[in-house]
Amino acid sequence: MDAPLRPTFSRRAAALTSSAIREILKITERPEIISFAGGLPSPATFPVEALQAACARIFADNPHAALQYGPSEGYGPLREWIGKRHGVAPGRVLLTTGSQQALDLIGKVMIDAGSPVLVETPTYLGALQAFSLFEPNFVSVPSDESGLQPEALTPELTAGARFLYALPNFQNPTGRRLPLARRQALVERARAQNLLLVEDDPYGELSYGGDQLPSLLSMNPDGVIYLGSFSKILAPGLRLGYIIAPEDILFKLVQAKQAADLHTPSFTQRLAWEAVHTGLLDQHIPAIRALYGAQCQTMLDALAAHMPEGVTWTRPEGGMFIWVTLPEGMDSLTILEAAIARNVAYVPGAPFYANNPCTNTFRLAFVTVPPEQIQRGVAILGEVVQTALAARKPAAAMA
Amino acid sequence: MDAPLRPTFSRRAAALTSSAIREILKITERPEIISFAGGLPSPATFPVEALQAACARIFADNPHAALQYGPSEGYGPLREWIGKRHGVAPGRVLLTTGSQQALDLIGKVMIDAGSPVLVETPTYLGALQAFSLFEPNFVSVPSDESGLQPEALTPELTAGARFLYALPNFQNPTGRRLPLARRQALVERARAQNLLLVEDDPYGELSYGGDQLPSLLSMNPDGVIYLGSFSKILAPGLRLGYIIAPEDILFKLVQAKQAADLHTPSFTQRLAWEAVHTGLLDQHIPAIRALYGAQCQTMLDALAAHMPEGVTWTRPEGGMFIWVTLPEGMDSLTILEAAIARNVAYVPGAPFYANNPCTNTFRLAFVTVPPEQIQRGVAILGEVVQTALAARKPAAAMA
Structure with a gap:
């Protein structure tokens, strides 16, 4: 009927x-x-035994706190651990439900329909998906086998851009790493052109030789939103990532986070903290x-x-x-x-x-x-x- | 400088x-x-002992699967358990990172700037926050001490509305429950006016007398998006909720879910399933x-x-x-x-x-x-x- x-x-x-x-x-x-x-x-x-021991400690010490609501910013001790690892104040750290959520939150607070957003050529598919929902105008930055070319970032190309999204370390999909000189040139140009950098770094720790290049964040903490992840160094099934950002941007991201899922699960945050704070990594x-x-x-x-x-x-x-x-x-x-x-x-x-x-x-x-x-x-x-x-x-x- | x-x-x-x-x-x-x-x-x-036992089973049985990426729709056995509990096919179920995320996903796929969205008077603050990001035009439906008044839903009031958001059971913030006759009238009017209903039900199980009224979902499965939650019957720190929706809507919600956080943590989903599938609740x-x-x-x-x-x-x-x-x-x-x-x-x-x-x-x-x-x-x-x-x-x- x-x-x-x-x-x-x-x-x-x-x-x-x-x-x-x-x-x-x-x-x-x-x-x-x-x-x-x-x-x-x-x-x-996956460090199964260490995670099992971490679980046991949660249930022995304070299971109710791990099962209760928590702050939108994330579990305090884990924020401190992350801040220390990156040399920033814990107040600049926001825990996310995987690094993918960081992309969604950034898209929400930074992109209007038609906003220019700069990306590498090629770039991470999941970021294109997340940002696309907010209908940006993607501008592809010329890139070669070493990554994006900072000299291509002319004032004409970056005009009005809400941010440049980059994966300097072992980029998904190419595996390439941005050389030190390009990092310096990129940060300088971005600073001169009032261009916010979004540095996505899930693979930075996975350097086969163990050598690591300085992050864009370390070169200009006030001009970079940095995205980290536990997915490749601990376990992706925990869906744990984090954002480090300047205070004014972090404040907006926390508000968006609250509307998105209140907070990342207390249980998985404490599980990760229990596993990593004693030096497992x-x-x-x-x-x-x-x-x-x-x-x-x-x-x-x-x-x-x-x-x-x-x-x-x-x-x-x-x-x-x-x-x-x-x-x-x-x-x-x-x-x-x-x-x-x-x-x-x-x-x-x-x-x-x-x-x-x-x-x-x-x-x-x-x-x-x-x-x-x-x-x-x-x-x-x-x-x-x-x-x-x-x-x-x-x-x-x-x- | x-x-x-x-x-x-x-x-x-x-x-x-x-x-x-x-x-x-x-x-x-x-x-x-x-x-x-x-x-x-x-x-x-919080059923701490049952959750501790569930954790032990995860580590004994298949820890690697609980720590790996999983499908965006959610963990299969948990979808089946939820489907069975609500009398719907598991293919209509999507696991979310708390019920709050369901509100964000619905906002994303249903609301354009200026879209009319009908809400109760008063209504859940977290829903207003989540939907507001997508800039709807909220239309308040007249309500009294028994909840929203179905007779107020005239074609003029509902014209162009993307959906009506309702909490029929022990509403946050009022505690009121929508009587059976109003539920029937609401579903009938919505059906006649091609009005999608979003039924948010985190408190439905918490009837002190144990009596439960039929859900709007059960009255018209093809016209209702139903939101369920484990926060009030298991533990909110797991951040586990779910959506039940008609296939065409669920398909869009799954795509939005993938962009939002790939999937809800495998670990917490399996933890909940291990706890509930033997009849704990x-x-x-x-x-x-x-x-x-x-x-x-x-x-x-x-x-x-x-x-x-x-x-x-x-x-x-x-x-x-x-x-x-x-x-x-x-x-x-x-x-x-x-x-x-x-x-x-x-x-x-x-x-x-x-x-x-x-x-x-x-x-x-x-x-x-x-x-x-x-x-x-x-x-x-x-x-x-x-x-x-x-x-x-x-x-x-x-x-």
């Missing part, structure tokens, strides 16, 4: 799309697939670095052995990803179909671009796949690319 | 305000204060009801004993709040200052109104305060109100 309800969605809801990665992950859950698609850390790196992070460095080298060797001429890729010094560029004119989405038919998966590069996608790129994640499968998977990818290249030549000749 | 950074905030950031409750809670953290202000459940109701909820019912009665008795004539209040059959109305022309904010000077606190009523606040109202929470302090605190409030009333008469005479 009744007509079904016809809801009216918001204009921004129309901009919502499922992440390409998420859709591909669904396909690649089949056990026979060698998947280089996911961005999951290796579960071998000092022994734990080197073990992650060693594992990921070896996995990366295995994949680099396999690429060198199996990829046909004309294919290039990044050589990361940290993090979880390698970025591959096929010869001009090839489409990584078409090749993905052929790869999946042979049970190998990756993420095509196009969704990582805010503008003018390079469709001949793709991302490889190497941290969860065993070495022998990395070798086998890359060998198959090499054959698939070789076949596509061979098929392409006659077509070109016919044209 | 450098000028400090001058960030440009979004237009919506200007609408952000700290919750009045939050600011008052800061004052009332002093131990000498008898606080009826907070909305915290009693920690005496069947014994646990009656104990909460008995405690809260007794606390409520203590406060009702104290109000009857100590409040001067002309003051009225609600008589809740469940939940955590009593709503007090002072004689016309009195201001509960002014009286709060006098009350705090005598170490008693409550939340003034004005922030709970979307339009035309009744400044002579306030909210009393009774679940965390011991009975003898309820008696003492209400006696003091009675004196403070009496003094204000007495001071008022000469002023009126002088005018």
Whole structure:
């Protein structure tokens, strides 16, 4: 009798799309697939025993506080620990429900419809998704194999920009790291042009050699919003990240946080604090670095052995990803179909671009796949690319 | 040398305000204060032993899965448990980081700047905060001591409304429950007028007598977004809530959820599931009801004993709040200052109104305060109100 309800969605809801990665992950859950698609850390790196002991301490000491509502800013001792680690006052720290939430909160308080927002080329897909809801005008900053080019940040390019979003360390998706001189030049230009920097740093601790470059935050604490995460150094299933920001910006972010979810779970915050405050990460992070460095080298060797001429890729010094560029004119989405038919998966590069996608790129994640499968998977990818290249030549000749 | 950074905030950031409750809670953290202000459940109701056992099972069975990323929709077995409890398919369930996040997600996908959104008079402050970010035009629906008046929902009033937000059970802040006949009339009118209903139900299980009225969801599953919460029946520090919605709406909400925080922590979801799936709540909820019912009665008795004539209040059959109305022309904010000077606190009523606040109202929470302090605190409030009333008469005479 009744007509079904016809809801009216918001204009921004129309901009919502499922992440390409998420859709591909669904396909690649089949056990026979060698998947280089996911961005999951290796579960071998989760400090299970330390977290179990931390849980036991929570229940022994003060379980009611860990189960009760808490302050929107986050658990005091954890804010202090984070502040100390980054050399900032704890009052500048806000705990978030994963680093993804930080992107949402920043989008909320900084972006109006049409606001220019500067991003790297390419950049992190999840940030494009989060910011898109607030309908910015993305401006892609010219970037090369070392990352974004500070000299491209002319007053014309940055005019009216609400912020520049950057991942200086082992960027998702390329794995590249911004060199020291570029960091200095970036911070100087931003300062001169009243440009707020958003520094997203989930991978900074994952330098295989252990060397770390200074954060943008450390170079100009009053001009940078810094995003940190426990997902890659402790466990992503806790969904724990944090923001460090100048007081006036943090104040607005805390208000937005309160409206978003009141606060990040008391239980997971205390769990993390119990685990890290006694120095767990000092022994734990080197073990992650060693594992990921070896996995990366295995994949680099396999690429060198199996990829046909004309294919290039990044050589990361940290993090979880390698970025591959096929010869001009090839489409990584078409090749993905052929790869999946042979049970190998990756993420095509196009969704990582805010503008003018390079469709001949793709991302490889190497941290969860065993070495022998990395070798086998890359060998198959090499054959698939070789076949596509061979098929392409006659077509070109016919044209 | 450098000028400090001058960030440009979004237009919506200007609408952000700290919750009045939050600011008052800061004052009332002093131990000498008898606080009826907070909305915290009693920690005496947290099933600590059951949660500790649940934690032990997680670490014994599959800790790596509880520490890894998970699906945006939530943990499968928990979705099934919730679906079964509400008689809906698990595919209609989305886990959220507290019920507050559900309000944010609904605001995101349903509200454009200027969209009419219907709310009760008064309504939940946290919902006004969450929706306000998306700049709706709030329309207050006439309500009385039994809740909103369905006959007020004329086509003129509901024209273009994106949804009607309602708390039918033991509403925050009034404690009132919408009678069955009004529920039926509300659902019928909404159906006839293509009006989406958002049913927020954190207190539905807390009926002191144990009797429950049918949810709006059960009356029209295809026309209602239902919000549930574990905060009042398990523990708020887990930040676990959920949405049940028609498929097309849930699909958009899941996309917004992914951009907001990828997913609710795997760990807390599994913790809740381990605790509830063996039937914990069947014994646990009656104990909460008995405690809260007794606390409520203590406060009702104290109000009857100590409040001067002309003051009225609600008589809740469940939940955590009593709503007090002072004689016309009195201001509960002014009286709060006098009350705090005598170490008693409550939340003034004005922030709970979307339009035309009744400044002579306030909210009393009774679940965390011991009975003898309820008696003492209400006696003091009675004196403070009496003094204000007495001071008022000469002023009126002088005018």
